[in-house]
Amino acid sequence: MHNGVMKAWLESSHLAGANASYIEDLYESFLDDPDSVADEWRSIFASLPQVNGHAVEQPHSQVRDYFRRLAKDPSRFSAAVSDPQVDAKQVRVLQLINAFRFRGHQNAKLDPLGLWARETVAELDPAYHNLQGADMEATFNVGSYAIGRETMVLSDLYASLKKTYCGSIGADYMHLTSTEEKRWLQDRLESIEGKGSYSQEEKTRLLENLTAAEGLEKYLGAKFPGAKRFSLEGGDAMVPMLKELIRRAGEQGCKEAVIGMAHRGRLNVLINVLGKRAQELFDEFAGKHGESWGTGDVKYHMGFSSDFATPGGNVHLALAFNPSHLEIVNPVVIGSVRARMDRRGDKDGSSVLPITIHGDSAIAGQGVVAETFNMSQTRAYGVGGTVRIVINNQVGFTTSNMRDVRSTEYCTDIAKAVQAPVLHVNGDDPEAVVLVTQIALDYRNTFKRDVVIELVCYRRHGHNEADEPSATQPLMYQKIKQHPTPRKIYADQLIAEGVIGAELATAQVNEYRDALDKGERVVKEWRPMELHSVDWTPYLGHDWAMSYDAGLPLDELKSLGERVSQYPAAHQLQRQVEKIYEDRRTMAAGDKLLDWGFAETLAYASLVDKGSRIRITGQDSGRGTFFHRHAVLHNQKDASTYTPLCNISDEQGPFEVFDSVLSEEAVLAFEYGYATTEPTGLTIWEAQFGDFANGAQVVIDQFLSSGEQKWGRMCGLTMLLPHGYEGQGPEHSSARLERYLQMCAEHNMQVCVPSNPAQVYHMLRRQVIRPMRRPLIVMSPKSLLRHPLAVSKLEELAEGTFQNAIGEIDALDPKGVKRVVFCSGKVYYDLLDARRKAEQQDVALVRIEQLYPFPEAEVRAILADYAHVTDFVWCQEEPQNQGAWYSTRHHYDGVLHAGATLRYAGRPASASPAVGYMSVHAKQQKALVEDALTLA
Template identity: 40%
Template sequence: MLSKVVCRSGRLGCNNRKWYHSDNVFGYRKKTDGMFSVPEQALQYRSKQSNFFRLVTAYREHGHKKASIDPISLSKHMSQIPELEVKRYGLNETDFVDTQHILECSGNRKMALKEAVELLEDIYCTNISAEFTFLESEEEREWFSAEFEKLHSAEIDSDTKLEMAKEMLKAQEFDRFLAAKYPGLKRYGGEGAEGMMPFFMELFRLSAVGGVEEIVSALPHRGRLNILTGLLKYPPALMFRRLKGEKDFPDTYQATGDVLSHINASVNLHFGNDKVHVTVLKNPSHLEAVNPVSMGKTRAKQMLKRDGDYAAHGRLSDKILNLQVHGDAAFIGQGVNQETLNMCRTPHFEVGGTIHMVTNNQLGFTTPAERGRSSRYCTDLAKMISAPIIHVNGDYPELVLKATRLVFEYQRKFRKDIFLDINCFRLWGHNELDDPFFTNPLLYKIIRSKRSVPDLYAEKLINEGLLSTEEKVNISKDHSTCLNQEYKQTDHCKPYDPSFKNNWENFVQAQNQITIWDTGVNSDILSFVGNKSVKYPDDFKIHPTLQKTYVKSRLAKISQGLGIDWATAETLAFGSLMYEGYNVRISGQDVGRGTFSHRHVMLVDQDTNEIYIPLNNLHKEQIGYMEVANSTLSEEAVLGYEYGFSLESPRNLCIWEAQFGDFFNGAQIPFDTFVATGEPKWLLSSGLTMLLPHGYDGAGPDHSSSRIERILLQTDSKEDAVDGDNVNLQVCQPSTPAQYFHLLRRQMVRNFRKPLIIIAPKTLLRLSEATSSFSEMLPGTSFLPVLGDNMCDPEKVKKVILTSGKHYYTLLNKKLSSNIQDTALIRLESFSPFPTAELLQELGKYRRATVMIWSQEEPRNMGAWSFVKARFENLVGRKIIYTGRPTLAASAVGVAEIHKHEAKFVEERPFAFMSR
């Protein structure tokens, strides 16, 4: 019996394998209409092959559920997976199947189905498995399945096996040495996770041989000291010096230092004639917070490499690799990871694929995995970006090494993120002083009964004849001897010199003195930049409103050099810096246009959506460029990213703008642990600028305050001594566009870098009184930390009101409308450093003034009041009185009527105070 079918090459499942049938395979008879008559035998064969392909696909998708990837599982192992039942696919074990083009590692031959299933079990259901069938790209799925299946028969040479054994035995000996010498030390050792050493060993080697020049790594606590002193050549003597309580930086540097588990390394690793530089970033105990920092630093390096044609906004250098190492509970539990992964392929944030390794201890602090997440795996978050995941049992170092090779090859080929989940355990509790039996008795009965992975693997090599028992003992003994020698050298070793190098050459640490920097610019350059900032191609169609409010209005202001508003002053600062060869990077949510539609440094064609940045077209030989990075709706990850970028690129004005000032509380962790304390703890300089829109305009609790009080509490500005430039944070609230212009330029022209927090305006962006002229921006001008009152006779002044920011214009309007002659208004433009000398000089004009008042918009328990009061009274030596809103729990009221009442009170109260 013959059946008619259309016989064409076609796709079977997700593998895109093409099946071509010749006329004589099963005696097909070709007819004149292009159809084939196919024997029933052929149909049965094709049906069986199709069913076999479905079975293979099922193993690729569900095999991981059956795999023995957990070295310490308390739960019953899943031996029966419905999706893997042969009968489900209409097959039985006596069938023969053709594996050609279906199962790569099978040798492309016919075999009994039973043999094929055993092969599939060995590939996907033993001590290593993978999740990849959710990949959106068919090319990636095909490539990954083929390469993963090849791992089954991949060989590891003897030298590599011996090197793995050596590194794991050394790591084990290091932990034992520290346990003996420092029994009370929380070292977060690598016992139970030594299987990760082959990962690092092989990744570093593959990178060097594969043309990667630098790896930027985020590394958590677990096993960190083992990796640093082992593979990354960190001198143990320096570590022992820290354990004795001594500083790891020279006495000539001002710093507070940090705990041992946050130290870093930066080293060249050589593999024959090849080398790779590995940088491990310093990190806080909020471990995952360092991940976006590592990405930002990686991208800055990729851009500075310039072999990726950054100037043309093209490729990034592929010679810089980002590596992130995670803990299992932290990765799935910390929201920063979702935010960071979400940036992996977004414009201006992508780094060409990150390699992720999870040291899966199956515990979070002391919480077991089943109580620490709602998903099957801690790596399930990776599926949101369609990143393949390899799961491997950490008791099998050779499988770890094989998986590392595949991870590296995938990242290099597709330039996308990929995960390696190494399932291991912690021999001790959360730290070495913890008793895990309090909360995990059954788990730790299993763990304490296990033999160490290094010893088991060394015995495996002994049985294979690659290593002798004596050689195994000598590896540990020799490393112990080396560590003892380093221990004896502790008192004689000197800390690293953290002086500025590479991109930071010619920079210095700020000093305890105030330096005035001329940040003015020639009027010709200001005019040139201003005019160019609104030029765009003739065939480029901008929004009609911008033609009037942006183009014509700016050109008029530039031609007169008057009425320079906030956005224009900002553009002049950006453009003049770029004219001088600096780069500018501004990121945040819709920063191209600005939250309040005021900036428009990025124009969008209304017909084509094409983007045009006028400042990137100043002149043909332009060196400095602007990157406008409209970010994801994230604060924590994006701020961390920009901080990392600023660490690597001191000649780049790096700016992060919050949508509203108080939204930076979503980035509190990177702000607290990196921005505010990176230099005091780690001697890391950063010129990151944060713009935090602030102002009480009746917008409610979540859109009014940038939490000035919270920021000022984190500065080290002195209460009883005059500040110098060496404060940890600059906090300024400029009240004029010219002041803002000088602040931005000062960030670049100085020979040191400090984070700058600008309490930015909202209503002042378009307030006609809040404008400046070219004369305030010319050479010889600079940022003024105090602005005095030029509209009063000092001899008539009986009261001085100090204020800051937008509130000044409210008070000025009241003073002018009421014709008040006996009151001077002084603006405090800088909080940190606190301008003691400038205040004393300004207050010296008012000899008859008997009352000093601090007036602010914010409630009494917020704003700058508490900060200013202590410093004013201690350093200036005068008592000061508060006027403003009373204390409040929320940062602002949300009812318009109440807001208007409060606004009138804070406007009138300072002037009415003396009349009582």
């Protein structure tokens, strides 16, 4: 550059005033990774002069200062800067291109109603860059813009930039740090100036899809006036979008797609994408329903499955069931996709596509969205990227004002946290919608990352069809009443272009209405389902008391124990972990009683050895929060890992254990989705402390406890919730047992409190071996992991089964017993220890290991020896209003004989789960034990 050119460049827009920081950011990125900036900027930065004798690796502040000095005195500029052909106007042209790439979306025509009040972006005007007059007819080098062209007349370039970045598509991608991904998106958009090319057949099909979307809503509105249907009207383009997404995915080798969405447009998707028969929907509106299990759910929560024909073969579609809790279905969908990938041996998501559909207010407002985004690139939860569609109807939920529902310009800005590109598109331009759909899917399949499409549209009716939106949105709904529908706009466009005649557009409307009148399927691509998913038949219709083969020969168990206690000699363990594995080898030989961690490990080993899949996630699951599991061994020399449970035999089933992201809600929802899709193995979520499951309460309430009753969705997910009062305070004591017991009904789930290693071994094996798939809630231990009395013999694992209730273990004379104390969990050992120290013989201890379903027959059998006893006590550590007391006391009415009484011994009722002072805790614990054991 010549001195005058350099000075002009330094004084140009991007280096002036507030834009100085823009250059600094670019330069800092260049220093970190030269490939992270565009070619033109990399060329400029690479040619900068040395500063104080050093190359450009010097801090960027020195280069900034150099710029400023040079601007004041251009004579300081030397020949050290190369490429003298570059002039000031050329640089400004490149700045203009970059401005459109960065900010063109802010002036794109995205709002179909034209109500968005958006400020003009000054940087998009050539005059802002001192490019005007004769400059507009001059020819400039355009760098990497528009593949195949090295130069363009500025006026042509400007027109092209506006078409590409300020038309119906707003491409928001310059926040990506990957140069490869940015260039890929630039090339796709700029090479076609942001506009697709479609044949007459494709345009006619697109109109047909819009006709179907509109036709269903009008038909339902006339046939069932006033009924809630959460209409798609205004966002009609979602139907062709989804169909194009599935068609193109199938063409590229996809075999399954799982869709998650809330209410808006769900009925339309069921009928016009998945191919549900229209008559079935009409029957639901009319209140008719066939014979089905459970209580059922409203029609706009229901799921559906079908096959969809594509040029690459049939794609199996699954629309997930979901409750009204917005966005919670997203991690469920991702979990289901991961299970399908694992079953197919798909490591990158090539054969299974997750599609999640969001509302504009919900994606910005619901925290589970951020949690799910954060999971997207992790080992435990990655699915090769998700296509996320946002239906932005500009009202949000019921009466919202956009200024009240988010703090960002776009509802999709949350996606930028995980480097996801966002393609905003005007919902009234269906061809642009199809184009961004193609680009989004291709991006996902190329880079295996999340991508977001924001369909900017409107809502023709209120929150539901009985709502009156003009009460809170008067101007918008005045505009909507005058605004033609997407189908009308596109039909008029095609007629004007000569693509179709007016009679064809009318014929499409009539044909669709006739099909609905007949109650038919209206999706031409619908195909009868082949067996894509696992067969659930073996898990249906079983009773809780069914017998099953739980045995495992002692020699086989010893062999497994030896194998899972071995690791390579060169794999140096941390000292305490090494001692744990030394002890395990002794336990496996039968020379030492088994502790909790080894019994649990043997349960997993025995299952994977027979081919079952095991998946465990949680915030410390590899090691175990309380240092007991150590399924993953970390080499102290090089930090490499070794997992003995993955090295049992060549024919074993998969064993996976992952330390999860710091999330409860999204992680538990993911594992629920996984377990509902993979019944053959054992899926476990382990809370760091049981209390933390509070953060996943929506998943527990809406899916785990009620999913089978509402939707017929069986699930064998196991939750391990560390629970026990060791004086660690209110948030590290209680897994809130009472909440799970309050939700128990109709044998919907199991709630167990195992008290020794043999019990946890049999409990975990039972969850797989017994063909019963319902959630298992486990109050798992903390102090019992190393309690000297909480040990088991190897023979108890080999020969026994899970005992729902355990009677007295000491040699008490039943005739001398005056009181029977029922209890569960850790408090049993406090009672046992106190009774033994007092040499007390007149109080028997009975453990209830499965609180639900209540083991009435087993308890009745245990109490047969105590027919003379009338004094019964329930003892618990938890406060009286918590724990099992209120939720289980009614069960004892069926097992206690006439004249017997049952009273409570435990902490008094409390608003907090536990005290925060160790001295108070110890005093309370001593008092409740004495109360339970001391006879009047």
